[in-house]
Amino acid sequence: MNPRLRPLVPAELDAEQRALYEEITGGPRAEGPRHFPLTDEQGSLRGPFNAMLLSPGLGRALQELGAAIRYRTGLGARQREIAILVVAQVWESAFERHAHERVGAAAGLTDHELLALREGRDPGFSDPVERATWAFVRALIGRSGVFDERQYSAARDALGERTLFELSTLVGYYSTLALQLRLFEVPVHATPG
Template identity: 65%
Template sequence: MTSAPPTGRLPLFHPARLSPEQQTLYAEITGGPRATGPRLFALTDDEGHLHGPFNAMLSSPRLGGALQALGSAIRFGTDLSPRVRETAILVVATVWDSDFERYAHESVGRAVGLTEAELQALREGTDPGFTDPFEHAAWSATRMLAGHPDRLEDTWYTTARASLGEAVLFELSTLVGYYATLALQLRLFAVPAPDTAGPAPRPSRR
């Protein structure tokens, strides 16, 4: 195993040197829904190494496969509108101060209609001023789920359920848990966002 790279603790897995299980997961990530449509942030570098949390998933492909499948379902299989979904992800990015999540999902947020003023407010953790009552309620609920889970009392829940419904609260709580997990792993392995990375991490020799 190589020593820890200067801008990250986990070596990059080269696509030509993956185990069969890793190859399957790599194909699911690079050939699944994330790879179709507009490429708003890169999944791989020029040599095919996976960016961000996806490289770490290859460390444990069975668990990584389940994690990436959950992420794909959250991104592409919920009833959350794109604006609500990206707002919620960026709330988690701010709570965790996750550079990679912010880098990736501000790009997606712009593409789905979040304005620069709204993105800045989400980055700063302030009210983005959504005029749509549902979007504002979803933003407010996500802030509580991500930042104040100890304050999810009955009164709060009753109000949130009346505004959003149980299905949306389930989907938002799942989203918060998933992106908080990724933020934790990105912090654990010191994975930088590409635009703040400096020298690239050394590829793995495995």
Template identity: 65%
Template sequence: MSRLPLLGPGELNAEQQALYEAITGGPRSTGPQLFALTDPEGRLNGPFNAMLFSPRLGHALQALGSAIRYATELPPRVREMAVLVVATAWDCDFERYAHEPLARAAGLTDPEIRALREGADPRLADPAERAAWSAARALAAPAAPDILDEAWYAAARDALGERTLFDLSTLVGYYATLALQLRLFAIGLPETAAEPAKG
């Protein structure tokens, strides 16, 4: 049971309404809908409802998420693989629920998705994807001096480049923030959603 009430469209003040419209009318609302942004009453699902409780910060946070999903040069397979790494690191059912279908649509196979869910090596054949998976795991894990040392950074930079590392680290931080908020406010899956498989 969520610690936050679900806010219906008719309950929103002007700031909340502007945020609601940015979420439901922005890039997340176009193209195939692989998970529902709203419930049947029009209330936002997942982390988006929580954003309504602090609309100014929520607007910036949703804009960052939109930029990560739609304005980086991260290939869709890499982006969705990295989100699933964070979902595993934080044991976040909502991120699994929302992003496993997106990962399949991006071309990740069921065995690769299962390995990511279990925290195992997905055995990615592409060297850049493998480097991105390794970097996402290191970034999502609790920081340890030997994980982000100079040798690690040099190898990651050589494989991915600074721009991709910036985009990837921003993605990991954003989805870790959402996972933290989902946990803090005890936000579960939409009532109509099936429980995601666990490792």
């Protein structure tokens, strides 16, 4: 698969695009351990970030939402990656799956759990918060479109309303990225190593 959007190299960016580029490459995503590179050999942004440069105002808001989900919620690392990998599986987003399986493994998800998430099977989480997170995200994003009162009550009781808000925001954000990755046919090989 060839990407539909060519990589935008730093030298060709206008001032607004350059400012967003620097926010992405110099912000919290660039700090600490990185499980896949944000840029390629020419300095172009990888994955969903390259497309964000097309409309810097919207791209900035979108990347800020992603940073807030990743760095400013009460979600634990395993919990967050479980939710992201459920979204990747439902939307069949190879890029999200590839990138976040690495992050999930670093957060402690086992090979068995990662495979079950990839295949849409029950990973058998013994931790009640992780199990409730998996069940909630599967139900919320499920293809049936039904999320009934029983499911809501079970999720609220297990996770609390704040966590439901944070997880539903995560589902919306990563679903948006999955659609954009599909639209621009962003290849998995954009995350080497």
